[in-house]
Amino acid sequence: MTGALEVLPVPGLPEIEAGADLGALIAKAVELRPGDIVVVTSKIVSKAEGRLLRAADREAAIDAETVRVVARRGATRIVQNRQGLVMAAAGVDASNTAPGTVLLLPEDPDRSARGIRARIHELTGRRVAVLISDTFGRPWRTGQTDVAIGAAGLAVLDDHRGRTDAHGNTLAVTVTATADELAAAGDLVKGKATGTPVAVVRGLPGAVTEEDGAGARPLVRAPEDDMFRLGTSEAVREAVALRRTVREFADDPVPAEAIRRAVAAAVTAPAPHHTTPWRFVLLESPQRRLDLLDAMLAAWQRDLRELDGWDAARIARRTARGDLLRRAPALVIPCLVADGAHHYPDARRSAAEREMFAVSTGAAVQNLLVALAGEGYGTAWVSSTMFCRDVVREVLDLPADWDPMGAVAVGRPLAVPPTRPERPVDAFVAVR
The missing domain is CATH 3.40.109.10 (NADH Oxidase)
Structure with a gap:
């Protein structure tokens, strides 16, 4: 996976409402090429799937989506949600939505990615990968970045273990979170304030797979390997x-x-x-x-x-x-x-x-x-x-x-x- 990369915003998408055909809208808004990686903000996926909830109390919505509280400090909660993701507020978002409403994450982000990918292929005949991204904070680091919560047509991890580096040393622990790196790259040209919820990463055709693949689930660390499972x-x-x-x-x-x-x-x-x-x-x-x-x-x-x-x-x-x-x-x-x-x-x-x-x-x-x-x-x-x-x-x-x-x-x-x-x-x- 080497060579020049382009990260392109996809402007001109309309305000997304329940029932919107995201695959068709994206295919119409940008000329996609085989091997492109389409990064879609989870919020518009949630809107298209009707995951808008009228809730005067956001905390109650967070409670409903929470499986396990990981850490709490004041009003801030890091939780494991029903999708298995560990994140702030269970992914319940009150931004970019009307007052008195909140957005929940897609019910199954991997399924959402597969659906958008299939629709793009149906309309254009082009084989692309699709990532559903959301914003996460990170342990040990200040600030937030986008990560992949759903994926189709892409191996989300690149396992380097067993390979050798330039000095002949055998790599023992290196596994690159390719999907997260791509999601973060896409976020550089997307943005909540600019109304650009989709980006295209171009220049990695070898990363796109024929099959949909295992989705983003392999990115979630298993409990037995999680040394920071709790606050x-x-x-x-x-x-x-x-x-x-x-x-x-x-x-x-x-x-x-x-x-x-x-x-x-x-x-x-x-x-x-x-x-x-x-x-x-x-x-x-x-x-x-x-x-x-x-x-x-x-x-x-x-x-x-x-x-x-x-x-x-x-x-x-x-x-x-x-x-x-x-x-x-x-x-x-x-x-x-x-x-x-x-x-x-x-x-x-x-x-x-x-x-x-x-x-x-x-x-x-x-x-x-x-x-x-x-x-x-x-x-x-x-x-x-x-x-x-x-x-x-x-x-x-x-x-x-x-x-x-x-x-x-x-x-x-x-x-x-x-x-x-x-x-x-x-x-x-x-x-x-």
């Missing part, structure tokens, strides 16, 4: 929702860096008296981990037998719950360090002081769990170390003022946890 607050809420207790883990190792990133989130928790009452012991030594779990098991068996009077079978059933700590790829021991706590003669105030530090440690552990969930790791926070703190301190050689506050098992979940039913907020709220 900040939405990502936090989703990570919190994903934070589930996982008891069966895949064998995949957990990188030490992932644990440390989660600890960095953990130590942002609120704490009393400007203290930092959290410590996290990362059991990266397999032998030290085995020694700890064996010592904890022996202590548990002894206490259940001597203090609680349990028989061997009951003890075995109870201690089997701790096997998940052996199966997990990674293990973290959160500890409370009450350095900086105030001391009171009154026992009640001293107990409250201790509780403040325990609550802070709980907040830190929650941060840890949520951060790990955000990276796709499952966790199980179990209380076992709290019942044999002296054993834990001895085996791990911890200071006497470090109080273990359970253990966190970490790993990739072996299966996707079932969806948790949404809990009604009112059941947990008291208003006075």
Whole structure:
């Protein structure tokens, strides 16, 4: 795809109304050549297809077109709409339309592109490609540009992977969004204010295909490949929702860096008296981990037998719950360090002081769990170390003022946890 390009506006189109034959209007307005690429603003497609909606409340129209809120800041919403596109306001447009009305995107932009292409071919006999374009903002970049939301007769992506560059290097990740580049080029000669909703890109006849092709759908990044699927607050809420207790883990190792990133989130928790009452012991030594779990098991068996009077079978059933700590790829021991706590003669105030530090440690552990969930790791926070703190301190050689506050098992979940039913907020709220 090399050579000189021309980008030509198509002037003289009438105001588009419902039922308009766009293919015929374009064919009449410009002398098309084989291999031309016709870029059509989605707004006139919407008008021709009767996608005009009388709506005094644009927000309600956006709600109706929204499948998923990606990010929200004030009144601005980035959403995934019913066409699968992620964009501002679901593509609902109140410009270039009469007051009290809004334009929705075409119901199926690829189908619209195929229809216009077929009509042009019927009337002119010329094989062209058709793109339906709309204006998008972009992550990381200021300003807007047109992109392709519908396509016919064009491979929308040009995959360079496996080719070599001028220096002989093999290209590993380069995939050019050809359709988006063409849509942006067309927008240079189109414009809302000038009333020129169609452009022709000429000079790339090799890009035009005999078949209609897969349309613009391949341009939409798959969710599993989308590292920016959510805005900040939405990502936090989703990570919190994903934070589930996982008891069966895949064998995949957990990188030490992932644990440390989660600890960095953990130590942002609120704490009393400007203290930092959290410590996290990362059991990266397999032998030290085995020694700890064996010592904890022996202590548990002894206490259940001597203090609680349990028989061997009951003890075995109870201690089997701790096997998940052996199966997990990674293990973290959160500890409370009450350095900086105030001391009171009154026992009640001293107990409250201790509780403040325990609550802070709980907040830190929650941060840890949520951060790990955000990276796709499952966790199980179990209380076992709290019942044999002296054993834990001895085996791990911890200071006497470090109080273990359970253990966190970490790993990739072996299966996707079932969806948790949404809990009604009112059941947990008291208003006075």
